[in-house]
Amino acid sequence: MKLFAKGFNDLLEGFRLIQxxxxxxxxxxxxIINILVFVGFIWGMSAYFSGWVDAMVSWLPDWLSFLRWLVWLVFAILVGILVFYTFVFVATLVGAPFYGLLAEQTQKLLTGKEVDEDTPWKQVIMNIPASVWREIKKFLYYLPxxxxxxxxxFIPVVNLVSxxxxxxxxxxxxxLEFVDYPADNNKRKIDDVIRFMxxxxxxxxxxxxxxxxxxxxxxxxxxxxxxxVAGGVKFxxxxxxxxxxxxxxSGAGVAVR
Structure with missing residues (x-):
């Protein structure tokens, strides 16, 4: 339990670090990227959410119509989860090069050592293809x-603990998503990250x-x-x-325990 709490605290340290x-x-x-993606998803949800869920429950026969509200609620939750993960995926996919740079600069701040000799913005441009491909590989790990x-x-009994x-x-x-950024900066493969976790x-x-x-x-x-990202680097x-x-x-007022 102590280690579990320590992991949760890593995120809190991350919030302090980014200040x-x-x-x-x-x-x-x-x-800025997150705001644009978030606004886009809110617009999409408001425009299409109800229609998506209604289409999913349209197969329900008339004699089960009394369950319509329950089925609608279940599918609404599932669609919400899908939209949430899509938001996270798109935001991290688009922002991946910048998150990698943030991880590098956080490591430099915490250790006082350079991670890469390239100039930061040159590195962002050079890392775009590799960063996007790495995000896709993580998505392929997640999807199945x-x-x-x-x-x-949908399996009875099992669905109670789902x-x-x-x-x-x-x-x-x-x-996995956010511990991978410091791992990538230190030339580790995704398999190494999963083993580490x-x-x-x-x-x-x-x-x-x-x-x-x-x-x-x-x-x-x-x-x-x-x-x-910052908390993952500290971890x-x-x-x-x-x-x-x-x-x-620590001398700049950032507490790192």
């Missing part, structure tokens, strides 16, 4: 597992649950991804013994 003057510029661009869990939601399974799975995926399940799930929960909160979710560095005892960031 550092040296990181603000690297937070603003992803923030999400579909399997979705199908389990909300808990979704929460655990969502926490795991969120942790499995060896630290409690802390990973604590961190992922915090990230998942924060992305569900309107307005907060516009900066929660940046905080998750990664600490587990690899790369955080100096007298942290360079």
């Amino acid at each position: 550092h003057p040296k990181l603000r510029v690297f937070v603003i661009i992803p923030l 597992r999400a579909l399997g869990l979705f199908l389990l939601s 909300p808990l399974l979704w929460a655990v799975f969502s926490s795991w995926i969120m942790a 499995r060896e630290r399940r409690s802390r990973t799930l604590g961190f992922g649950l915090g990230v998942w929960g924060s992305t569900l909160i309107p307005i907060v979710n516009l900066v929660s991804m940046q905080a998750a 990664w560095l600490e587990e690899h013994g790369q955080l100096p005892k007298a942290n360079p960031a």
Whole structure:
């Protein structure tokens, strides 16, 4: 439980870190991207949400019409989950190069050491293809597992625990998404990241649950991804013994425990 709480605290540290003057510029661009994506999704939800759900429940026979409200609610929740994950995927896909740069600058702030000799904005441009491809690979890891869990939601008895399974799975995926940025900057493969997470399940799930929960909160979710990147860097560095005892960031008023 202590490690689980430590993982959750990594996200809180991330929120503190992104307030550092040296990181603000690297937070603003992803923030603008998130706002644009968020506005687009809100518009799409308001325009099409009801029609999508109505189409899904139209197959219900007349003699089961008394269940229509329940089926509508279930499908509304499922559509909401789908839209939420699509929002996160699109936001991270578009913002991936900038999140990678934020992770690099956070690591530099925490360790006092350069991660890459390239100039930051040149690196953003050069990393766009690789960053997008890495996001697609993470999505391909997520998709079959999400579909399997979705199908389990329709099995009697099993569907009673499906909300808990979704929460655990969502926490795991969120942790993978944001721990991967420092891993990528340190030339680690996605398989290495998954192995790293499995060896630290409690802390990973604590961190992922915090990230998942924060992305569900309107307005907060516009900066929660940046905080998750910074928190993921702190998580990664600490587990690899790369955080100096007298942290360079602490002198600037950023608490890193």
